[in-house]
Amino acid sequence: MAELSYREAVRDALSRAMREDDRVFVMGEDIAEMGGSMGVTQGMLAEFGPERVRNTPIAEMAIVGTGIGAAMQGMRPVVEVMYEDFLTLAMEQIVNQAAKHRYMSGGQLTVPLTLRTQGGAGWSPGAQHAQQVEAWFVHVPGLKVVFASTPTDVRGLLWSAIYDDNPVVFFEHRTLYGIKEDVPDELEPIPIGRARVHRRGEDVTVVATGRLVHEALTAAEQAEQEGVSVEVVDPRTLQPLDEEAIVDSVKKTNRCVVAHEAVTRMGFGAEVAALVQHQAFDWLDAPIERVGSKFAPLPFAPIMEEWVVPHADDVLAAIRRTVQRDGN
Amino acid sequence: MERRGEVSRERLLEFFRDMLLIRRFEEKVEERFRAGELPGFLHVALGQEATAVGVCQALEDGDVIASTHRAHGHALANGTPPNEVMAELYGKVEGCSHGYGGSMHLYDVERGLLGANAVIGGGLPAIVGAALAFQMRREPHVALAFFGDGATNIGTFHESLNLAQLWRVPAVFVCENNRWAESTPAVQHMPIEDLSQRAVAWGMTSLSGDGQDVEEVHGLSLEALEHARSGRGPVFLLFETCRFSGHYVGDPQVYRDKDEPRALRDTRDPLDRARERLELSDEEFDEHDREVIEIVEASVEFAKNGTDPAPEDALKNVYADG
Numbered sequence: 001m002a003e004l005s006y007r008e009a010v011r012d013a014l015s016r017a018m019r020e021d022d023r024v025f026v027m028g029e030d031i032a033e034m035g036g037s038m039g040v041t042q043g044m045l046a047e048f049g050p051e052r053v054r055n056t057p058i059a060e061m062a063i064v065g066t067g068i069g070a071a072m073q074g075m076r077p078v079v080e081v082m083y084e085d086f087l088t089l090a091m092e093q094i095v096n097q098a099a100k101h102r103y104m105s106g107g108q109l110t111v112p113l114t115l116r117t118q119g120g121a122g123w124s125p126g127a128q129h130a131q132q133v134e135a136w137f138v139h140v141p142g143l144k145v146v147f148a149s150t151p152t153d154v155r156g157l158l159w160s161a162i163y164d165d166n167p168v169v170f171f172e173h174r175t176l177y178g179i180k181e182d183v184p185d186e187l188e189p190i191p192i193g194r195a196r197v198h199r200r201g202e203d204v205t206v207v208a209t210g211r212l213v214h215e216a217l218t219a220a221e222q223a224e225q226e227g228v229s230v231e232v233v234d235p236r237t238l239q240p241l242d243e244e245a246i247v248d249s250v251k252k253t254n255r256c257v258v259a260h261e262a263v264t265r266m267g268f269g270a271e272v273a274a275l276v277q278h279q280a281f282d283w284l285d286a287p288i289e290r291v292g293s294k295f296a297p298l299p300f301a302p303i304m305e306e307w308v309v310p311h312a313d314d315v316l317a318a319i320r321r322t323v324q325r326d327g328n
Numbered sequence: 329m330e331r332r333g334e335v336s337r338e339r340l341l342e343f344f345r346d347m348l349l350i351r352r353f354e355e356k357v358e359e360r361f362r363a364g365e366l367p368g369f370l371h372v373a374l375g376q377e378a379t380a381v382g383v384c385q386a387l388e389d390g391d392v393i394a395s396t397h398r399a400h401g402h403a404l405a406n407g408t409p410p411n412e413v414m415a416e417l418y419g420k421v422e423g424c425s426h427g428y429g430g431s432m433h434l435y436d437v438e439r440g441l442l443g444a445n446a447v448i449g450g451g452l453p454a455i456v457g458a459a460l461a462f463q464m465r466r467e468p469h470v471a472l473a474f475f476g477d478g479a480t481n482i483g484t485f486h487e488s489l490n491l492a493q494l495w496r497v498p499a500v501f502v503c504e505n506n507r508w509a510e511s512t513p514a515v516q517h518m519p520i521e522d523l524s525q526r527a528v529a530w531g532m533t534s535l536s537g538d539g540q541d542v543e544e545v546h547g548l549s550l551e552a553l554e555h556a557r558s559g560r561g562p563v564f565l566l567f568e569t570c571r572f573s574g575h576y577v578g579d580p581q582v583y584r585d586k587d588e589p590r591a592l593r594d595t596r597d598p599l600d601r602a603r604e605r606l607e608l609s610d611e612e613f614d615e616h617d618r619e620v621i622e623i624v625e626a627s628v629e630f631a632k633n634g635t636d637p638a639p640e641d642a643l644k645n646v647y648a649d650g
Contacts, residue, residue: 025464051464057494062487065453066460069471072442073392073461093484096447097454105435105443106426107645141646165648 001184007177009151010040010116013158014078016187018048021076024162027054028063028080028116037082038118038177060089064115068098068167071113076162084119084171085128087137098167099142110165114158118172120211120261121309127297130174132210132262137169138239138271144192145238147171149213152183153236156190164192173210173261192237195245201231204319205249205256207272208234212259212291212310219315228323238268246272247279254285255322259315264292286325289318332537333382333547337606343385343542344602345616347377350401351599352617352624353410354573357400357417360628361577366417370431373401375540375572378598379504380405382545383472383565386553390469392440392458394451397432399444402474408436414627420634427637428645448509449475449484452501456488459497459562470556472500478509480526481517489564493530498556500549500563504539506571511583527564539567540598543605570596 004012017024025048026041032055035042045053056063060081067079081087087094094115101109121130137145144166148154154172161168198213199220208216213234220230233249235242250256256276258269269290276288294308335343354372361370373380380401387393387406395402403413408424416423417431425435432446442458445451451473458471479485480503492499505523507514520526527534535552537544545567552563570592574581581589603613 054495057487057490059487059491061484062453062456062491065484065488066457066491069442069454069457069459070461070464071457072454073458075461075464077457092447092450093453097445097450101443102648103645104425104429104433105437105645106423106428108425108435108437109442110648112648144647 001182003180004151004155004183005178005180006151006154006172007038007040009155009183010158010172011042011044013155013162013187014041015044015047017159017162018052023074023076024078025052025054025075026078026080027056027067029056029058029082031055031080036080038174041080060086061093064090064093065097067113067115068093068101068111071111071167072101072109076112076114078114078116078162081115081117083129084117084133085131087117087133094137094143094167094169095140099140102166103142111167112165113167114161114170115167116170116172118174120174121298121305122175124300124302124305126300130298132260134171134209134238135262135266135268138268142167143239144168145171146192146236147209147238148236149173149176149210149234151179151181153190153196155183156188157192157236159187159189160192163189168192171210175211190236193240193242194237195233195235195242197245197249198232198234199230201229201253203229203253203255204322205231205233205246205253206259206315206319207246207256208232208259208315209238209268211261212315215310215312216259216315218312219319222312222316223319228319230319243275243279247276250276250280251283254283256284257289257291257315257318257322259291259310259318261309262292263295264290265295267292286322289321291315291318332541333543333545335543335546340543340602340606343381343546344599344606345620346381346385346405347542347599347602348616348620349410349623350377350380350404352620353404353413353627354400356624356628358573358577367419368430370417370577371398371575372573372577373398375592375597376504376506376569377401378542378545379502379539379567379569382542383474383502383549386546386549387440387472388469388553390440390467391553392442392469392471394442394455394473395434395444396451396474396476397444397446398476399432399434402444403434403436403441406436406441407439408434408441410623410627411630412436414631415634418631418634419636420631421637422630422634449479449482452479452484452488455499456492456497459492459499460495463495463497468557470498470500470553472502474502474504476509477503477505477507477514477523478512478517480523489527489532489562490530492562493532496559496561498559498562500552500556500565502565502567504567504569506569508571508575510575524564524566532562532564533560534564534566536566539569540596540601542598542602
């Protein structure tokens with residue numbers, strides 16, 4: 001066992017894959033000498049050299065599209081898009097090209113591309129450097145979407161993403177890079193499409209992603225003191241979604257809260273709510289509660305940013321609403 | 329006087345036959361579309377046969393290409409059998425994309441066609457990536473993209489050519505300059521007359537030629553491919569060509585002079601040029617034409633007798649493991 005930060009865990013997965021497999025390489029803006037804007041690829045240039053740790057121009061369409069072409073030719077590129085806000089610049093390549101080549105070719109092509117990106121509020125960058133756009137990509141057939149919340153998960157899931165034969169949009173959360181935990185010396189791949197139950201509980205299920213997993217765990221501890229037992233489920237991959245894990249949990253607890261940092265409107269939580277009401281309608285004792293950012297671009301002033309994005313208190317309030325509903 | 333790219337009579341006849349096949353194929357596509365047999369949105373390449381054939385005849389095994397919405401000629405010139413192209417246009421399982429792609433998304437990966445792209449410039453970045461894979465694996469292959477003058481205004485074009493030159497990947501960018509971006513003439517979409525000036529911006533080698541002269545196209549393509557293959561970096565390959573037809577099949581072409589297509593056919597037909605050089609008699613021409621028409625007719629029969637996919641096949645191939 002060794003203690004790794006979330007950042008080091010990402011680097012560990014990348015480095016191990018690159019040591020074992022010549023097909024794997026990384027490219028993106030400022031990832032070589034600088035080690036990436038978040039320091040994820042620090043030291044990798046020295047180990048792997050400039051051919052496999054490639055600095056690129058600021059040109060997201062070309063960066064992503066080049067990854068697509070290399071992937072179609074049998075490489076396993078890992079492309080870093082510096083901020084998830086900048087995925088918008090490569091939207092055409094991701095949505096029309098990466099996601100559809102296999103389909104349009106009638107199964108002739110595979111695009112084993114991993115698209116790493118990061119975002120998240122809490123440091124007042126304003127409206128163009130911290131939004132959470134993962135839900136946009138869940139809407140696109142042909143893409144897989146991963147959002148890991150712990151060092152162990154991010155390492156095991158990134159490995160699986162690299163070795164997945166489909167394009168995977170891999171979301172990391174900026175405020176999680178520093179969190180640490182002991183991880184096994186052996187890297188254990190985590191299958192894409194399997195949720196993780198972080199905490200067992202009886203009264204309410206909180207389905208949370210990214211930073212909100214940690215906020216939900218904090219809220220669950222507070223709820224415990226109020227006599228409410230909370231189960232926290234992190235889907236970890238949004239597409240494909242481990243529907244069974246979510247539905248089974250809600251059938252046990254009869255109440256559901258969905259929590260993510262992205263805006264609530266048309267968010268991932270809406271899909272989870274639809275799933276739960278359809279598959280566990282008779283088990284529900286309260287309306288499904290959604291927790292997410294308020295419907296505004298991210299504001300700059302810290303006091304406004306803090307108010308717009310959800311925190312543990314918001315999750316706790318939602319938990320309380322579900323249990324108060326039936327007089328508990 | 330020696331002509332640019334002159335080839336043996338035997339080779340030129342081969343080029344001529346390939347061009348004639350594309351011509352008759354495209355005419356048949358127009359006819360079958362008008363008869364209501366072909367679904368979707370079709371773009372034919374009448375008048376642009378020489379660029380497709382001249383370029384593709386210069387490719388080597390292992391090279392890959394990306395095409396555009398105007399893809400039938402590229403696919404045929406690159407060796408996809410007419411039966412498979414036609415079957416795709418009819419939406420059949422036997423089609424080169426098994427009915428999942430259609431006219432604007434022809435794929436034939438085994439023969440190096442990485443896809444025809446319905447987004448202008450959409451396929452260019454992937455060609456840089458394919459070339460990068462060849463470079464990293466030290467493989468002697470070239471990745472080549474076809475696109476039109478209209479694509480030279482879009483972001484992917486600029487980002488892709490910049491990156492290709494920066495990394496000196498073995499790529500060739502073939503611009504078929506027919507001077508129309510759909511219905512918009514060059515004068516309304518380009519601030520420069522000579523498109524090769526765009527390559528200057530990246531310090532990229534550029535070659536230009538007459539896109540209606542199949543030998544010239546072929547000769548310049550060989551030169552460009554050799555340049556890229558030998559590690560000297562990518563090449564911008566510009567051909568002046570012309571579109572006899574509208575943007576799409578059924579286009580009333582209200583945006584251009586009614587006499588223009590006729591005049592282009594009379595003066596700039598690549599088939600006439602090749603036929604002249606081959607000194608084909610009417611009888612010889614007719615014999616080739618009959619053989620080609622038979623191939624095209626057979627492709628329509630093949631396609632019509634093809635297998636319809638099951639509706640629920642629509643859920644296959646969304647994911648590699650699904």
